[in-house]
Structure formats: structure tokens, C-alpha cells
Amino acid sequence: MPKVSALATALAALTLAGAAQADIQIDLGSTQRVTQLFAYPNNCNVICYKNWTLEQTVEHYLDQSLKRDGYSQATVRVTTDNQQVFATLKGVPDNYDQPLVQLLNAGDLAYKGASQLNADNKWAYNWYLFLPLGMALENRRSVELLHFPPDYSLTQAQDYLRSNTTDRWAQLLTDNGVAAEQTPGYQTIIDIAPIAAPATAGKDLEGVYGYFQDYQTTMVKQVSQNLAGQTLPMVAFGAPVRAWIKAQYGQSLNVLGLASISPNPGQNVPVLGANHPSYIWNAADPANYDNNVQEADAVGLKVMGQDLSAACWQAGMGGNPKADAQATLSACMQKWQVTDKEQTCELFYTSVRHDTAEQAKAKCATAPVSKVLKTLKAPLVVPESI
Numbered sequence: 001m002p003k004v005s006a007l008a009t010a011l012a013a014l015t016l017a018g019a020a021q022a023d024i025q026i027d028l029g030s031t032q033r034v035t036q037l038f039a040y041p042n043n044c045n046v047i048c049y050k051n052w053t054l055e056q057t058v059e060h061y062l063d064q065s066l067k068r069d070g071y072s073q074a075t076v077r078v079t080t081d082n083q084q085v086f087a088t089l090k091g092v093p094d095n096y097d098q099p100l101v102q103l104l105n106a107g108d109l110a111y112k113g114a115s116q117l118n119a120d121n122k123w124a125y126n127w128y129l130f131l132p133l134g135m136a137l138e139n140r141r142s143v144e145l146l147h148f149p150p151d152y153s154l155t156q157a158q159d160y161l162r163s164n165t166t167d168r169w170a171q172l173l174t175d176n177g178v179a180a181e182q183t184p185g186y187q188t189i190i191d192i193a194p195i196a197a198p199a200t201a202g203k204d205l206e207g208v209y210g211y212f213q214d215y216q217t218t219m220v221k222q223v224s225q226n227l228a229g230q231t232l233p234m235v236a237f238g239a240p241v242r243a244w245i246k247a248q249y250g251q252s253l254n255v256l257g258l259a260s261i262s263p264n265p266g267q268n269v270p271v272l273g274a275n276h277p278s279y280i281w282n283a284a285d286p287a288n289y290d291n292n293v294q295e296a297d298a299v300g301l302k303v304m305g306q307d308l309s310a311a312c313w314q315a316g317m318g319g320n321p322k323a324d325a326q327a328t329l330s331a332c333m334q335k336w337q338v339t340d341k342e343q344t345c346e347l348f349y350t351s352v353r354h355d356t357a358e359q360a361k362a363k364c365a366t367a368p369v370s371k372v373l374k375t376l377k378a379p380l381v382v383p384e385s386i
Helices: 002-020 031-037 054-068 097-119 151-157 164-175 180-186 209-223 239-249 279-283 293-319 325-339 341-351 357-365 367-373
Strands: 022-030 075-081 084-092 143-146 188-191 234-237 258-261 269-274
Touching: 022 031, 022 097, 031 054, 031 084, 031 097, 054 075, 054 084, 097 209, 143 209, 143 239, 164 180, 164 293, 164 341, 180 293, 188 209, 209 239, 234 239, 234 293, 239 258, 239 269, 258 325, 269 293, 269 325, 279 293, 293 325, 293 341, 325 341, 341 357
Parallel strands: 143 188, 143 234, 234 269
Antiparallel strands: 022 084, 075 084, 258 269
């Protein structure tokens, strides 16, 4: 009898392994729909930077998702049959199609909003509808609410996570113990304006959010929990996004302020307010202080402490969503703004001022900077606009 039980156990294990490595085919819709939702062609202005077909473009983004979900051996093949586009995925869980289908359905809402924006003569010639393609679809750890993706993420990189903004925040996550190869799982992005635009277009996009309300709220509902139904922590980056949280969910968020929203019935999503990842470049620019470098450094050091604290919270809550959000935040602020403020200082000088580690260490030991470190709560003087 024990041998039979062992055999049954082995067969059950094989069955589960087979289920975990399924081959699935997904009907992505008509070629017109897929062209719209995958911003095809991504990079053509008379001459194509990467001369991919529609099928190659879709394969590229789906392969990014596979790799970021940890399925390095999985494959994807995209074909067109009678004006319908199909994706065949090999070596993935049999429910892997669910979040992709949800994303594309939400994308239809984004396209509808963008079409109305264009009909109202508010669409700019150098904007592109760009959905958050290529993200981890299954192994998400946390959600990032941002303003809009920069155009070069689409036209040059064909990678939603390739931008100065996302690169800097990924580094802050690694400074807080997240392995570099795991940072994409923490950076599932929802942009309240799903428009790839020049990095300077922030002000121009402020009037478009209402066109994408159905898309925005649908995305928040979908990605604020993983496939197991577990609620994921969320970070709201930048003044426009924090204002959107207030308008949409009635919760006021300052930098390093905590709130809770309920996108789904019975769900409580912890949301942390944060600076925009690129804000520090403006806040610490000596030109904003009559070229007073010491004053610029003082502001930059405060922002660095805030950013490291926010990334620390995101790393902690992403690693353990059941942790106490306020206790986690308090511990992170204590670490980066009190206990390890010298390390905060050194990271500012190496990552923002591009000093060597030795130069940064020397600066952080000098009397003027030591004085600054004791007054990190000095008020900011540069308003956020990104």
C-alpha cells in the first residue's frame, strides 16, 4: 500500500508540473485592434528604427513579460490568420492569459479615450498611445502610479521600463535589498495618461486625465491584486498623480503620506505618496538657488532621504504585503533619515552629483554637509511639476 501511495503522489506531482508548463493560445483580436493596442509601428518616421512586423512587435512585448515573470525558457509565437492575431505561449501556467486579456481589454478603454481626445482636437502630433506592455503579468509585487511614459521608451527602447525615471527607481529598490533582476516585478506601472510624449509634456497632459478615467480605474482594479487575489502595495509618484488619487478616491497624499483606497469591494490597498523619481534632478539643481551649491545640496539630500524611504517601504511591503504599512514606513524613515543618513548622503553624491565613492564619503564627512544632515527637514523650495 505505501508503494501505491508513493506512486500516486509522484503521478500527482507530474500532473501539477504539466499544468504549470501549459501551452496556451490567446486570441488577441483583429489586426486593427492589435495595431492600435501595441502602438504599431512603434518607431517609424519614413525610415523604421526597428523594422518589425506586427507579429514581431507583439512577440517582443510578450517575451518581455515572460522573462520578467521568471519564465526564461518560455516561448511565444504570434501569427495572423484571416485578419485575426493569435499568440501561442509555451511553458507558462495555464491561467497566464488572464492578466494579458485584462490588460488588452483595459487598453480598448484607453484607445476609446484617446480617440475622443483626438476628436476634440486635443491630441498632439507627437503623442503615441502606449499601454504598459512587457510588464510582469503574474509575479507582481507592487504597483507604481505615474504620470505618463516618455516617448523614447516606445520609439527608441520598445521597453516600458527603460527610462531615466524607472532606471533611477530600480536602483533605489536595489539599495533597499531588492535583487536587480527582481525589480521589474516591483515596477508594474499605471500611467494616468497612457500617452508616450516628450519628457517636457507634463503641463500639456494635465487636461487629459478625464478622457482615460474608465481605463485608469479599470487598471487599478486589475493590477492592485495578483492572480491569487492578494492585495499589492501602491506608490503614487509626483504631484499630478497624488492629486489624481485625491480626485478619484478622495484621499489626500503628501510625500511619505499613507492612505488606503478600495478599488474593489472589500479591498484595502495601501498607497504611499512619493516624489516623482526624476524630481530630484530639478530640486537639486543649483540654478534654482542662484548657483548656491550648498543650498541645492541641502534640498537634494532631503529629497534623497524621502526617495530612499519610499523605495524602502515599497520593497518591504512588496516582499510582505501583510506587513503593517505604517510600521514599515516608520522603520524606513528612521533608517534613511536618521540611522543611516550618512549613507543617504553618500548615495546622493554618487547617484545625483556623480562623485566617486571616495569623494562622496569625504563630502559627507565635512562640517557643512554634516550640518545639512542634521536639518534634513528643511522645507523644499522647488515645486513639483512632473
